[in-house]
Amino acid sequence: xxxxxxxxxxxxxxxxxxxxxxxxxxxxxxxxxxxxxxxxxxxxxxxxxxxxxxxxxxxxxxxxxxxxxxxxxxxxxxxxxxxxxxxxxxxxxxxxxxxxxxxxxxxxxxxxxxxxxxxxxxxxxxxxxxxxxxxxxxxxxxxxxxxxxxxxxxxxxxxxxxxxxxxxxxxxxxxxxxxxxxx
Numbered sequence: 001x002x003x004x005x006x007x008x009x010x011x012x013x014x015x016x017x018x019x020x021x022x023x024x025x026x027x028x029x030x031x032x033x034x035x036x037x038x039x040x041x042x043x044x045x046x047x048x049x050x051x052x053x054x055x056x057x058x059x060x061x062x063x064x065x066x067x068x069x070x071x072x073x074x075x076x077x078x079x080x081x082x083x084x085x086x087x088x089x090x091x092x093x094x095x096x097x098x099x100x101x102x103x104x105x106x107x108x109x110x111x112x113x114x115x116x117x118x119x120x121x122x123x124x125x126x127x128x129x130x131x132x133x134x135x136x137x138x139x140x141x142x143x144x145x146x147x148x149x150x151x152x153x154x155x156x157x158x159x160x161x162x163x164x165x166x167x168x169x170x171x172x173x174x175x176x177x178x179x180x181x182x183x
């Protein structure tokens with residue numbers, strides 16, 4: 001009981017100190033004197049926020065541990081009298097099994113999330129590689145402007161040659177027909 005009272009007194013003192021620190025920072029901000037007051041005040045606010053966050057985390061952890069100790073203290077006295085004699089699972093054992101089930105589910109979820117984040121990272125890397133290759137190809141096309149003209153000229157020459165070959169084949173076919181039937 002005395003440790004609980006001491007904890008409350010200590011928590012009240014820390015709360016008062018954090019409140020005083022916040023008030024001092026506000027007073028410094030309103031006065032605005034000294035070198036780079038905005039930067040200094042910003043740093044003080046960050047320190048205050050860090051202290052406040054750590055204090056809240058610590059009090060939450062202490063509260064959780066205290067509640068856990070109460071639960072197990074109460075469960076150990078009831079489990080000796082009812083759990084072993086009746087053959088049923090005690091409430092603590094059921095809670096512990098549920099806790100381990102939840103913990104294993106959380107591990108599975110965390111693994112799935114980490115795999116998804118890895119996949120996202122790989123996809124981002126691939127996206128970057130494709131983007132850089134697209135930029136490289138665009139630069140290549142811009143740096144060689146005659147390349148597209150060359151390809152167009154070759155395709156026109158090919159179509160002209162195909163037309164000449166088709167005309168020559170037509171003439172040969174006409175000559176062959178004339179030679180065989182009309183001569």
